[in-house]
Amino acid sequence: MNPQVTYKPSEEVDFVIVGSGAAGGVLAKELSTNGFKVVVLEQGRYIEPSEFGHDEIAVMVEHALTNNAHDSPQTFRTAPQDKPIKQLSAIYGRCVGGGTVHFTANFWRFHEIDFIERSRRGAVPGTAFDDWPITYADLEPYYTKVDWEVGVSGLAGASPFDPPRTKPYPLPPLPVKSSGVIFEQAAWKLGWHPFPAPMAILSQPYRGRAACIHCGRCLGFGCEVGAKSSSLAAMVPVAQATGRCEIRTESYAYRVKTNRHGRATGVAYFDKDRRRHFQKARAVILSCNGAETPRLLLLSKSKQFPDGLANSSGIVGKHLMTNGFIGVTAVFEHPLNDYTSAAVSRVVHDFYEIDPKLGFYGGGGMDARFGRTPIGFALSTPPEVPSWGKQYKKWLADSFAYSMTISCHTTSLPVETNSFSLDPDLKDAWGLPALCMTHQDHPDDVKMMKYLQDRALELLAASPAKQVCAQPYHNQTHAVHLLGTCRMGNDPKRSVINADHRTHDVPNLFLCDGSSFVTSGRGQPTMTIEALAFRAADRITAAAKRGEV
Amino acid sequence: MNANEGAGLDRRKFLVAGLRGAGGAWAALNWPAILEAAEHAAHMHASDVPAKLEILTAEQAAEIEAAASRIIPTDETPGAREAGVIYFIDRALGTFAADNLGDYVKGLPVLQAKTQELYPGIARFSQAAPEQQDAVLKALEKEPFFDMIRTATIAGFLADPMRGGNRGEVGWKLIGFDDSPAFNPPFGYYDRDYPGWHPPEEKGN
Numbered sequence: 117m118n119p120q121v122t123y124k125p126s127e128e129v130d131f132v133i134v135g136s137g138a139a140g141g142v143l144a145k146e147l148s149t150n151g152f153k154v155v156v157l158e159q160g161r162y163i164e165p166s167e168f169g170h171d172e173i174a175v176m177v178e179h180a181l182t183n184n185a186h187d188s189p190q191t192f193r194t195a196p197q198d199k200p201i202k203q204l205s206a207i208y209g210r211c212v213g214g215g216t217v218h219f220t221a222n223f224w225r226f227h228e229i230d231f232i233e234r235s236r237r238g239a240v241p242g243t244a245f246d247d248w249p250i251t252y253a254d255l256e257p258y259y260t261k262v263d264w265e266v267g268v269s270g271l272a273g274a275s276p277f278d279p280p281r282t283k284p285y286p287l288p289p290l291p292v293k294s295s296g297v298i299f300e301q302a303a304w305k306l307g308w309h310p311f312p313a314p315m316a317i318l319s320q321p322y323r324g325r326a327a328c329i330h331c332g333r334c335l336g337f338g339c340e341v342g343a344k345s346s347s348l349a350a351m352v353p354v355a356q357a358t359g360r361c362e363i364r365t366e367s368y369a370y371r372v373k374t375n376r377h378g379r380a381t382g383v384a385y386f387d388k389d390r391r392r393h394f395q396k397a398r399a400v401i402l403s404c405n406g407a408e409t410p411r412l413l414l415l416s417k418s419k420q421f422p423d424g425l426a427n428s429s430g431i432v433g434k435h436l437m438t439n440g441f442i443g444v445t446a447v448f449e450h451p452l453n454d455y456t457s458a459a460v461s462r463v464v465h466d467f468y469e470i471d472p473k474l475g476f477y478g479g480g481g482m483d484a485r486f487g488r489t490p491i492g493f494a495l496s497t498p499p500e501v502p503s504w505g506k507q508y509k510k511w512l513a514d515s516f517a518y519s520m521t522i523s524c525h526t527t528s529l530p531v532e533t534n535s536f537s538l539d540p541d542l543k544d545a546w547g548l549p550a551l552c553m554t555h556q557d558h559p560d561d562v563k564m565m566k567y568l569q570d571r572a573l574e575l576l577a578a579s580p581a582k583q584v585c586a587q588p589y590h591n592q593t594h595a596v597h598l599l600g601t602c603r604m605g606n607d608p609k610r611s612v613i614n615a616d617h618r619t620h621d622v623p624n625l626f627l628c629d630g631s632s633f634v635t636s637g638r639g640q641p642t643m644t645i646e647a648l649a650f651r652a653a654d655r656i657t658a659a660a661k662r663g664e665v
Numbered sequence: 666m667n668a669n670e671g672a673g674l675d676r677r678k679f680l681v682a683g684l685r686g687a688g689g690a691w692a693a694l695n696w697p698a699i700l701e702a703a704e705h706a707a708h709m710h711a712s713d714v715p716a717k718l719e720i721l722t723a724e725q726a727a728e729i730e731a732a733a734s735r736i737i738p739t740d741e742t743p744g745a746r747e748a749g750v751i752y753f754i755d756r757a758l759g760t761f762a763a764d765n766l767g768d769y770v771k772g773l774p775v776l777q778a779k780t781q782e783l784y785p786g787i788a789r790f791s792q793a794a795p796e797q798q799d800a801v802l803k804a805l806e807k808e809p810f811f812d813m814i815r816t817a818t819i820a821g822f823l824a825d826p827m828r829g830g831n832r833g834e835v836g837w838k839l840i841g842f843d844d845s846p847a848f849n850p851p852f853g854y855y856d857r858d859y860p861g862w863h864p865p866e867e868k869g870n
Contacts, residue, residue: 170844171825178761274862292862294853304865312862329847340846450854455842457852490823490842495816504736504815505799509744509839517841517853 117162117212120356120363125395129153130660132383132397134369134412137214138642139629139649140403141347142265145354146653148361152660155395156355157367157385160211165349168338172489175336181218183210187545191552192593196533202542205553206407207596211338212363213348214405215596216642220335220459221316221344223268224481224640225259225647227279228252229469233635240477243529243558244435248634249606249615250651252279258647258654266345266646267322270314277309277465289461290319290328294452295520296461299484302578303464313460313483316345316642325349330457335487367393370548372400372416372425372625380625386546399624399665401617401656403649406436406598406630407536411551413602413627414538426619426627429609432602436534436555437636438595440480440526440565444572445498446581451517454486460523464575467568468638478564480526481638482572487521498585522572525639526565529558530600557591565589597641602631616655617648624665628652716749720758720766726751728773731791733818735798743835745818753821753830765813772810779804 123129130152133140140156148154163181174180183204191200209215229236231248239245260283262268272284289312292300296313303310317334318327328343342349355361366388373381373394382396402409410433414424424432460483469479488496493516497503501511534556538549557565569586576584605611608620613632619625628649630641637644659665718726733745733754758766779801780790787793790801805811821830823837825844831837837844851857 169825170846171827173757173761173820173824173828177820271862274864289862291850291852292856292859294851294855297855297859300862309864330849330852331846332848448855451841452853452855453841453843453848454853456848457850490837490840491820494819494823494840504802504818506738506740509737509740509742512840513742 117164117363118353118356120361121359122362123153123155125393128382128396128398129155130398131155131401132157132395133401133403134383135214135403135405135408135629136212136352136363137209137347137403137405137629138216138645140401141213141216141351141355142646142649143401143403143628143653144361144363145351146650147657148355148358150653150657152360152657154355154361155397156361156363157369157383157395158212158363158365159368160209160365162212162363162365163217163338163348165338165340165342168340170331170333170337172491175218176489176492179210181209181211181336181338182207189542189544189550191539191542191550193552193554194556194591194593196554200539200552203593205555205594206536206551206598207594208405208407208598211348212352212365213346216316216346217338217348218336219642220487222460222483222640223262223270223314223316223643224463224638225279225281226252226255226637226644227277227468229479230635230637237472237477240529240560243531244610245477245529246605246610246634249604255644255647255651256280256282258650259643261650262643262646265650266316266350267318267325268314268316268345269319271312274311275309275463275465277468285314287319287322289313290315290317290458291330291461293454293457293461293484295454295484295486298448298452298520298579299462299464299522299575302575305578306575308464308466308575310462310464313458313463315458315460317458318343318345328458332456333489334459336489368546369404369412370415370546372402372412374418374420374425374622376420378420378622380622390546399626399656399660401626401628403627403629406601407551407553409627409629409631410536410601411538415548421621426602426612426621426625428621429612431532431610432612433536434532434534435530435600435603436536436553436595437528437530437597437599437633438555438592439528439597439599439636439639439641440557440561440592441523441639442526442565442569442589443521443523443587444569444576445519445521445585445587446576446579447515447518447583448520448580449518449582452486452520453517454520455488455490455516459485459487467571470564470567474567476560476563477529478527478560478567479638480524480564480568481640482522482524482568482575485521485523486519487523490516522575524565524568524572526561526568527638528561528599528636530603530635531556531558536601553595555592555595562589597630597636597639599630599633599636599641602627603634604632605634616659617652618659626652626656716752718752718755721751721755721769725769725773726755727791728776728789729754729769729814731798732776732802732814733821735795735802736815736818737822738795742839743833745822747832748822748830748835749832750818750821750830753824753828754817756829757817757821762817768810768813772808772813775808775810776801776805
């Protein structure tokens with residue numbers, strides 16, 4: 117790890133931030149740069165980039181970079197009345213840098229419509245569909261800041277559906293892949309508008325970091341050369357270099373403490389030897405992700421806050437949105453070798469907004485990728501292929517290098533019963549109540565997934581694909597996009613934080629991560645999480661300078 | 666520490682040395698070369714893996730290997746047997762899949778019982794003819810035990826050779842996976858001669 121300042125837990129720092137991922141990394145960098153003393157409590161280890169490998173077993177089976185069911189078991193149910201089953205449903209990063217270390221790095225901005233769609237489209241029965249208290253215009257400077265501070269590659273103006281931007285991308289797009297060429301040519305035939313994918317991966321050396329070497333191990337793996345613009349590569353070193361930020365690893369926060377005035381005093385946590393500590397701070401920021409932020413609030417209940425901290429609304433953990441995700445895989449005559457290079461090189465946003473006459477709410481984007489590692493691919497035989505034996509072996513030989521997938525990423529509606537809560541029975545390795553996920557796709561979300569999957573089939577019909585296999589729809593029982601569970605809003609009865617990420621109930625407690633979202637966007641949330649974090653850092657800094665934190 | 670772990674460490678050391686010994690821009694330009702050299706060095710070590718069982722008995726291993734070699738059979742190209750899948754499984758049962766050992770111990774008698782039921786006189790699955798073995802596995806296809814062996818076989822065939830299987834990268838060679846740490850465009854057939862991104866109205870310019 118880089119050299120850094122260290123604080124005693126008994127020393128009251130300005131901010132304790134829980135989590136070092138997309139939001140926590142940005143907040144740590146911004147607040148320490150702005151002169152504040154910051155301690156970041158990170159559950160996971162600091163993994164040196166040189167430790168990242170290409171071993172599928174390490175990341176997929178041993179969970180080297182993510183949460184695991186052994187220490188942190190979870191339960192799942194589709195409806196609140198069901199008995200939960202033991203299952204790891206919410207997957208998130210557990211290392212310095214959080215999910216940005218292992219993610220695919222698709223960096224789509226939200227569009228203007230994402231913030232005001234409730235007003236444009238009207239209510240959707242059975243949901244808490246709402247406008248954001250901020251607009252795209254409020255966030256645009258921060259999207260631009262993300263582009264330039266973390267390093268995003270793309271081509272401004274390439275998509276006619278893109279929202280306005282004040283600056284171009286700092287880096288040109290990554291090179292096109294075979295999947296991208298096939299996708300682009302077919303999309304143009306259909307009159308659609310394919311464009312080079314905006315990716316948080318450096319296409320050229322940038323700010324002392326190396327450019328992508330196209331190894332192809334983005335999804336699930338850490339980047340050995342630091343070309344993936346993770347918080348680990350782009351934010352944490354800057355925060356540490358200020359001399360004011362300590363990244364305290366293997367520190368598992370279990371309680372935000374408050375005093376009799378209802379103000380937060382700091383965060384209690386376990387160190388790696390499971391000893392308890394308490395880090396004092398003038399203000400607390402939770403950026404644990406959309407599962408663990410609400411869980412930590414619920415774990416922090418007290419006499420004063422009997423339903424959990426900052427939960428006077430009763431909606432902490434509710435309105436979970438996971439985004440819809442469905443694909444179509446196709447096999448071609450010649451090799452694509454699409455396991456190489458960044459996952460995605462071309463995107464279509466023609467269905468970002470759909471015709472209201474279709475009769476359901478939704479929108480989405482699609483991209484061309486392969487997105488699978490050898491074992492993962494080999495375990496997922498299509499239904500018409502034998503799953504072992506000679507024919508299976510032939511399928512392996514004939515399809516791995518010759519396949520691509522069109523991935524469809526779609527909206528999720530905020531349904532109150534879709535949630536993270538504390539499991540009443542199951543405990544984690546520290547003896548704390550385990551996370552319970554309740555989730556059933558809203559009928560409109562299912563219609564949207566199928567609608568976009570049909571468009572993907574249409575696209576492949578316009579391509580030279582030899583075989584096409586549509587992924588069957590199942591209710592989504594696993595989530596990597598953990599959104600909306602402590603939503604932002606002006607009304608304290610219907611939201612947990614205000615537009616400045618301050619909780620309505622505790623004046624010096626802020627939440628910033630996927631939980632802050634009001635709507636789900638079209639399936640690539642990290643860019644927006646980081647833009648929100650840059651904005652939150654500005655708002656919190658201004659408030660602190662006014663003596664209002 | 667065994668030979669493979671040693672090779673892994675060598676590679677890491679090599680990478681760190683490469684990183685620290687060079688200025689940023691130079692390193693960026695030369696990453697592919699550095700990594701290729703490092704990867705080559707790692708593979709040189711990985712090729713001499715000791716063929717030794719640590720968890721399974723020779724008898725258990727023979728039965729599991731027989732099943733694995735029907736799941737990915739040997740034909741014109743190497744199969745699970747040549748890939749050393751059994752050594753991957755053995756090592757897995759001593760490490761990340763230790764919880765599965767009991768399932769293997771319980772499952773193997775089921776495999777033998779089904780063999781004897783279908784082919785009286787043949788005591789062990791490994792002694793049956795390949796077609797007979799296929800019929801036994803077919804009859805057990807829906808059992809969790811079969812699924813476990815299938816998953817382990819596939820993983821052992823295609824995992825990084827440092828895990829004990831995929832010897833000589835035979836699994837990767839079969840599917841056309843190149844483990845090189847760096848690539849340059851064009852990556853495949855369809856992105857050769859790509860003219861660059863142009864909206865349709867600009868086409869032909």
